[in-house]
Amino acid sequence: MDRGMSIHDVFKAQGQPTVTYVKRQDxxxxxxxxxxxxxxxxxxxxxxxxxxxxxxxxxxxxxxxKLQVLTVRCDAGLSATELWRKALESVNFDQVSxxxxxxxxxxxxEGKISGTLGWAWLVGITxxxxxxxxxxxxxxxxxxxxxxxxSPDHIIPILKYSPYILVIEDxxxxxxxxxxxxxxxxxxxxxxxxxxxxxxxxxxxxDLAYANKDLIGRIGQVDLGTWESGDLRDIVKKxxxxxxxxxxxxxxxxxxxxxxxxxxxxQSTCLQLLINKNFxxxxxxxxxxxxxxxxxxxxxxxxxVQKYNQFSAIYDRLTHGPRKKARxxxxxxxxxxxxxxxxxxxxxxxxxxDERLKKLPIQRAEVPPPPSVDSMLKAxxxxxxxxxxxxxxxxxxxxxxxxxxxxxxxxxRWRKTREAPPSMKQVLTEILLKLGEIxxx
Numbered sequence: 001m002d003r004g005m006s007i008h009d010v011f012k013a014q015g016q017p018t019v020t021y022v023k024r025q026d027x028x029x030x031x032x033x034x035x036x037x038x039x040x041x042x043x044x045x046x047x048x049x050x051x052x053x054x055x056x057x058x059x060x061x062x063x064x065x066k067l068q069v070l071t072v073r074c075d076a077g078l079s080a081t082e083l084w085r086k087a088l089e090s091v092n093f094d095q096v097s098x099x100x101x102x103x104x105x106x107x108x109x110e111g112k113i114s115g116t117l118g119w120a121w122l123v124g125i126t127x128x129x130x131x132x133x134x135x136x137x138x139x140x141x142x143x144x145x146x147x148x149x150x151s152p153d154h155i156i157p158i159l160k161y162s163p164y165i166l167v168i169e170d171x172x173x174x175x176x177x178x179x180x181x182x183x184x185x186x187x188x189x190x191x192x193x194x195x196x197x198x199x200x201x202x203x204x205x206x207d208l209a210y211a212n213k214d215l216i217g218r219i220g221q222v223d224l225g226t227w228e229s230g231d232l233r234d235i236v237k238k239x240x241x242x243x244x245x246x247x248x249x250x251x252x253x254x255x256x257x258x259x260x261x262x263x264x265x266x267q268s269t270c271l272q273l274l275i276n277k278n279f280x281x282x283x284x285x286x287x288x289x290x291x292x293x294x295x296x297x298x299x300x301x302x303x304x305v306q307k308y309n310q311f312s313a314i315y316d317r318l319t320h321g322p323r324k325k326a327r328x329x330x331x332x333x334x335x336x337x338x339x340x341x342x343x344x345x346x347x348x349x350x351x352x353x354d355e356r357l358k359k360l361p362i363q364r365a366e367v368p369p370p371p372s373v374d375s376m377l378k379a380x381x382x383x384x385x386x387x388x389x390x391x392x393x394x395x396x397x398x399x400x401x402x403x404x405x406x407x408x409x410x411x412x413r414w415r416k417t418r419e420a421p422p423s424m425k426q427v428l429t430e431i432l433l434k435l436g437e438i439x440x441x
Contacts, residue, residue: 007279010239011271013264013307016059020239020267024053024231029222033061033197036220037165041193043186043215048224049346049406050201051264057224058167058197067165068095074170080181084150087166088158093118096162117162119143125157152188159194171200187214201404207397226261226346226406229253235266245279247291254296258421260344260410268307273299297418304414311411314389329368331376333431334360336392339403340428346406350377350399361429377401 010019023030036044046054062069072086096117119142123129129137146154159166171179189196233256240247255273259265273295318332338348338356348356357367368376377394384390393402403409412427 005242007243007271007274010242011267011274013268013271016056017235017267019242020235021056021060022231022234022238022263024224024227029057029224030061030064032220032222033057034065036222037061037065037067037195037197039220040195041190042195042218042220043190044195044197045219045221046197046199046224047221048201049226049402050404051262051407052224052226053263054199054224055169056263057222058199062165066163068163069167070159070164071167071169074168074173076173076175078174078178080178080185081150083168083178083182084152084155085147087155088147088150091158091164096158096164117158119146122146122154122157126153152185156189156192156194159189159196160192165195165197167197167199169199171198183212183215187212190215190218227259227263228261229256232256232259232261232263232266235263236270239270243274243279245274245291246289250293251291251296254293254421255300258300258410258413260406260413261346262406262410265303265407265410268303269296269299272302272306276302294419297420300414301417304411308407308411309415311405311408312415314387314391315408315412317387318384318389318391329372330366331368331372334362334366334368335373335376335401337428337431339409340412340424340431342424344409344424346403346409348401350401353401360432361425362432 005019012018012020033044033046036042046058048054059069070087070090072083072090074083078086119139120137123142123146155166158164174182186196233252236247236252236255240252255266255269259269273291276299277291277295315336318336334357335353337360338353339345341356341359345352353373354370357373360367380392380394384392391403391405391408393404394400395402412431413422416430
């Protein structure tokens with residue numbers, strides 16, 4: 001075993017992986033994002049389910065391009081003004097000055113003001129005060145004034161003349177009116193040839209962007225989706241090879257196949273396997289050097305119950321739906337169960353839902369009719385809001401139901417101790433039996 005690096009550093013369940021960083025599909029997503037940033041004035045949309053590597057992707061590309069990231073994480077209470085304030089508060093002009101020294105460059109904009117980037121330079125660029133006035137007012141006072149009423153006009157010059165790149169994470173959590181307002185403001189970034197990266201776990205950001213006709217042709221979408229098994233296998237192989245720990249192809253295949261397309265589950269399972277085998281011990285004599293399929297199954301179970309057990313309570317609440325005394329069909333339970341049928345999928349269009357419901361191992365009379373399903377889909381968003389969960393999303397325009405957390409299906413498969421990977425039919429039967437409300441054939 002390589003004693004130079006901890007197993008926690010090799011298989012990183014949190015943070016940016018180094019040894020086990022894998023460029024998916026021969027680096028196609030890195031190339032797409034890099035090209036979009038090089039084009040200047042492009043709104044780079046990174047979309048895909050949760051935990052598919054969006055943050056890891058932009059962090060890697062930014063590092064390769066020697067860009068410093070200004071990250072703003074969104075929530076439901078954030079306004080457009082507060083978003084710009086958060087971005088500006090993260091600016092460190094001392095780092096920018098060091099960048100200028102290394103590049104031996106000065107900046108100017110249409111002759112308004114030149115010199116070292118700073119808060120005084122910024123108000124001169126925006127025309128809020130004259131060059132003479134800016135030089136007399138203290139940097140801290142100018143900073144306070146800018147942060148009291150921030151706007152895109154303040155952040156754009158910083159992004160244009162410094163090594164910063166603005167990244168907006170969790171864009172989908174913003175209120176719809178705030179999203180629309182910000183997308184109207186993106187036009188100024190495009191006009192100034194400043195690119196921005198926007199992350200979302202859903203496709204709504206794309207819908208809003210294309211709703212603004214001024215942005216058509218200036219959007220570079222990188223849709224990650226879940227990972228292919230081959231790329232997940234590379235994570236496993238890279239880590240074990242670096243640690244000089246032998247592992248069989250069957251174990252590698254099992255971990256990759258059971259990670260439901262999520263690299264974080266691959267990383268967590270490998271780490272847990274090594275912990276279970278005592279590879280984290282300081283005493284080499286304690287290592288159990290044989291790694292079996294059973295060890296992989298045990299690690300998968302431990303990851304499910306230790307890291308994703310929150311899905312237990314969420315699932316119980318969600319499947320019971322908004323209970324009514326006269327409710328005839330178990331529509332919520334059955335639609336969720338439909339995702340567990342083979343082939344494994346993380347989105348279903350409206351017709352797919354009906355077809356899968358017919359294949360469930362239940363009595364025909366228990367299959368909810370289309371009107372019942374339509375009613376459930378329409379009420380889904382509001383119902384989840386009352387529970388404080390966001391597991392599913394029904395997109396009316398696309399007529400498609402999305403699982404926002406693919407790790408939910410991983411939890412369903414491995415919440416129990418197993419001696420072999422379960423079939424989706426087996427998982428489905430367990431779900432229906434657990435509910436105790438549906439007659440299983």
